[in-house]
Amino acid sequence: MKQMKILKSILACAVLLAGTLLITNCEVDETQTVTNFENLVMADEFDVDGAPDPTLWTYDIGDGSAEGIPGWGNNELQYYTDRPENVKVENGLLVITAREEAFDGSSYTSARITTQNLFEQQYGRFEARIRMPLGKGIWPAFWLLGNDCDINPWPQCGEIDVMEYLGDAPTIVFGSAHGPGYNAGDSISKEYELENDRFDTGFHVFGIEWGPDYINYYVDDELYQQITPETTAEEAVDNVPNPGEWVFNRPFYIILNIAVGGNLPGAPNEDTQFPQRMYVDYVRVYN
Amino acid sequence: MQMMKNINYKIGRTTIVLGLLLIFNLGCERDLTDEAVLATFPTTAEIYTDNPVGLTDEFFISFDPAVGANPEAFGTDDNESYEGTSSIRIDVPGPNDPNGTFAGCIFRDRGEGRNLTGYDALTFWAKGSTTGVLGEVGFGVDFLENKFPVNRANIQLSTDWRKYVIPIPNPEKLVQERGMFLIAVGSFDVLGNDDPALADSFSDNSGWIVWLDEIKFERLGTTLTVNAEILDGQNLVQESFSNTTTTITGLSQTVNLATGENVTVGVAPTYFDFNSSNPAVATVDENGVVNVVGQSGTTTITAVLGNNQAQGSLEITALGDFPLAPVPDDPAANVLSIFSDSYTDVVDANFTPGFGGSTTQASVLSIGGEEFVTYENNNFTGIMFDNNPIDGSAMSFLHVDIFAPDASTQVEFQIRDIGSNQEIETNEFTGFPTGDDVDYRVTLNGLTPNEWNSIDIPLVGNLTTQRNNLGAIILVGGPSFILDNIYFFTE
Numbered sequence: 001m002k003q004m005k006i007l008k009s010i011l012a013c014a015v016l017l018a019g020t021l022l023i024t025n026c027e028v029d030e031t032q033t034v035t036n037f038e039n040l041v042m043a044d045e046f047d048v049d050g051a052p053d054p055t056l057w058t059y060d061i062g063d064g065s066a067e068g069i070p071g072w073g074n075n076e077l078q079y080y081t082d083r084p085e086n087v088k089v090e091n092g093l094l095v096i097t098a099r100e101e102a103f104d105g106s107s108y109t110s111a112r113i114t115t116q117n118l119f120e121q122q123y124g125r126f127e128a129r130i131r132m133p134l135g136k137g138i139w140p141a142f143w144l145l146g147n148d149c150d151i152n153p154w155p156q157c158g159e160i161d162v163m164e165y166l167g168d169a170p171t172i173v174f175g176s177a178h179g180p181g182y183n184a185g186d187s188i189s190k191e192y193e194l195e196n197d198r199f200d201t202g203f204h205v206f207g208i209e210w211g212p213d214y215i216n217y218y219v220d221d222e223l224y225q226q227i228t229p230e231t232t233a234e235e236a237v238d239n240v241p242n243p244g245e246w247v248f249n250r251p252f253y254i255i256l257n258i259a260v261g262g263n264l265p266g267a268p269n270e271d272t273q274f275p276q277r278m279y280v281d282y283v284r285v286y287n
Numbered sequence: 288m289q290m291m292k293n294i295n296y297k298i299g300r301t302t303i304v305l306g307l308l309l310i311f312n313l314g315c316e317r318d319l320t321d322e323a324v325l326a327t328f329p330t331t332a333e334i335y336t337d338n339p340v341g342l343t344d345e346f347f348i349s350f351d352p353a354v355g356a357n358p359e360a361f362g363t364d365d366n367e368s369y370e371g372t373s374s375i376r377i378d379v380p381g382p383n384d385p386n387g388t389f390a391g392c393i394f395r396d397r398g399e400g401r402n403l404t405g406y407d408a409l410t411f412w413a414k415g416s417t418t419g420v421l422g423e424v425g426f427g428v429d430f431l432e433n434k435f436p437v438n439r440a441n442i443q444l445s446t447d448w449r450k451y452v453i454p455i456p457n458p459e460k461l462v463q464e465r466g467m468f469l470i471a472v473g474s475f476d477v478l479g480n481d482d483p484a485l486a487d488s489f490s491d492n493s494g495w496i497v498w499l500d501e502i503k504f505e506r507l508g509t510t511l512t513v514n515a516e517i518l519d520g521q522n523l524v525q526e527s528f529s530n531t532t533t534t535i536t537g538l539s540q541t542v543n544l545a546t547g548e549n550v551t552v553g554v555a556p557t558y559f560d561f562n563s564s565n566p567a568v569a570t571v572d573e574n575g576v577v578n579v580v581g582q583s584g585t586t587t588i589t590a591v592l593g594n595n596q597a598q599g600s601l602e603i604t605a606l607g608d609f610p611l612a613p614v615p616d617d618p619a620a621n622v623l624s625i626f627s628d629s630y631t632d633v634v635d636a637n638f639t640p641g642f643g644g645s646t647t648q649a650s651v652l653s654i655g656g657e658e659f660v661t662y663e664n665n666n667f668t669g670i671m672f673d674n675n676p677i678d679g680s681a682m683s684f685l686h687v688d689i690f691a692p693d694a695s696t697q698v699e700f701q702i703r704d705i706g707s708n709q710e711i712e713t714n715e716f717t718g719f720p721t722g723d724d725v726d727y728r729v730t731l732n733g734l735t736p737n738e739w740n741s742i743d744i745p746l747v748g749n750l751t752t753q754r755n756n757l758g759a760i761i762l763v764g765g766p767s768f769i770l771d772n773i774y775f776f777t778e
Contacts, residue, residue: 168547170509170511196506196508197509198508201511271549
């Protein structure tokens with residue numbers, strides 16, 4: 001009987017100890033919604049050399065004039081092509097290359113590939129592992145657009161920028177969301193700065209976790225921004241239709257590109273060395 | 288009850304003892320013996336925070352006042368700082384300061400040196416009383432060995448505290464460095480008209496004040512080398528005689544900072560690893576000195592800076608031993624010699640008169656026991672013997688042996704008679720003789736390269752009637768050549 005009491009007290013201590021450990025490790029902030037999307041729905045590991053998988057990727061071509069937005073709406077300088085000089089898969093990586101070359105009236109070429117009409121998803125985790133290029137005027141991005149921009153013209157169809165980067169700030173990326181009253185210069189956006197490292201010397205993971213009333217942005221294992229319907233309602237300007245409306249409730253498709261020049265990055269300068277390349281190790285989507 | 292307590296206590300004590308034993312076993316290492324010596328030097332990062340850190344008692348070790356450095360310029364300021372309470376203050380002198388017209392100093396580690404292999408940059412905060420320019424900032428100069436200097440030139444300050452970065456090229460070389468910091472700064476160019484070729488252009492400058500703070504070495508992790516160069520990135524080709532040396536210059540590194548800015552620094556050769564593709568033709572040492580050891584063949588000199596291949600190269604072809612000039616065969620009685628190993632020279636000619644605007648480098652060289660005069664980058668210069676003019680009345684020719692490095696070499700010889708006043712007089716606008724001077728001009732061209740060409744120039748033209756006060760031979764163009772056996776003779 002004495003032994004049982006001893007055992008019980010030992011057990012009690014152990015449980016107490018374990019319980020304390022559990023509690024101290026598990027920090028749940030009341031204001032965050034933490035989820036895990038673990039079911040892999042789509043993945044491109046870029047393991048087959050050649051052109052990107054045509055069942056997943058299509059190309060935006062030209063300087064935007066054909067779409068009625070020369071300079072792609074931002075006074076960008078590049079002409080997008082589907083040539084291997086600008087986009088190809090090689091050595092397990094998707095390589096998008098921006099080049100300084102005269103092409104059909106533009107001084108630069110690059111590529112913009114999308115999963116429009118081939119893959120789209122509403123909500124979930126969208127992630128890519130990327131190594132950046134370098135230089136003033138170089139503007140790579142990993143982003144999503146709502147699938148109905150032809151009926152609901154942008155920004156009503158919504159845009160989620162999972163990662164944007166300017167080549168003259170090699171330690172900074174930013175994540176944004178665009179919608180009515182919060183688009184372009186008024187977009188909701190936050191920067192993430194890398195400590196003691198740069199984005200052009202190695203690969204980093206960029207992703208969002210997206211639910212009905214939140215979008216979480218992360219770089220590697222760090223959550224750095226959360227946008228909710230409250231955020232968009234609060235921050236939108238109001239001299240537009242549907243200001244602040246949460247439009248992230250439809251399927252979105254994926255875009256990967258490098259732009260050259262434009263309102264945000266400015267033009268390349270004499271220090272910008274061409275060609276510049278963005279390397280993507282994988283794109284994965286979960287729900 | 289009593290027994291339970293005892294049992295509990297025993298368990299507790301056993302656990303504690305076991306725990307302690309565990310800690311001891313994990314943490315227990317063998318003691319260092321007395322013979323153990325520290326494998327590396329201290330890695331102290333700070334150079335100046337509110338006080339100098341680990342520097343010599345002298346603190347500011349000024350450049351030599353003999354070159355114009357003002358040792359009074361340096362001090363500290365307890366009313367200005369970026370962080371903390373104090374900063375370094377440099378009262379940069381104006382152009383007329385009797386104590387010196389620029390400020391330059393180094394800081395030296397007070398010990399045996401620091402191990403900087405773990406850092407990738409020297410950083411500091413600075414501001415100016417005006418938007419002046421720091422002529423040079425760097426490290427690696429200790430006024431002792433000066434083995435690994437790095438310098439960044441022409442940093443323009445603002446009147447606001449800003450941070451500046453000097454990247455360390457290839458830090459693995461810096462296992463023991465005493466040169467912590469170097470700065471040189473001159474007067475403020477108010478009118479933006481400073482021209483190093485015009486000493487006068489600095490007289491309208493003014494003094495100003497520079498503050499420095501938080502000088503330290505850092506491991507930023509955010510820099511990226513985007514270029515390294517030897518020979519300013521050029522691919523040069525040259526032919527060289529055996530047993531001659533060439534030094535690789537034009538060394539730099541360009542680094543991209545987290546701010547997106549590209550910074551270029553001058554880098555000592557000791558940071559690079561040089562390579563000769565064919566060392567039997569020429570070797571290259573850690574100072575970038577190329578020594579042509581072979582008699583023939585070609586090698587290419589390249590270099591690597593850390594993990595980066597440097598742009599630029601030098602392709603050298605060995606020409607064998609430098610040939611001696613032909614031995615003149617004119618009888619000594621018929622010769623008045625200016626420069627020759629075969630005759631007694633009748634004048635002590637000046638080969639470096641230093642004419643204003645001349646870019647010429649001339650020197651008398653001795654190779655294999657023979658003397659020659661080498662000329663590089665000649666626009667115009669002269670062989671002057673106007674303090675002891677030669678009476679050439681009995682002479683008919685000027686003989687010269689000229690060695691041309693390539694087929695395009697051409698040199699104009701202007702043989703000058705300085706007249707009875709025995710003073711050389713030249714119209715400074717036209718370059719023609721004036722007063723009682725006359726000359727005769729001949730251009731030597733179509734020379735056979737890499738060989739001695741023996742030329743006899745007749746003393747004709749204006750010299751036909753006046754050549755009893757020959758005082759100079761003016762040489763125009765080239766740009767590079769070698770002369771020997773310069774003498775007047777008659778047949």
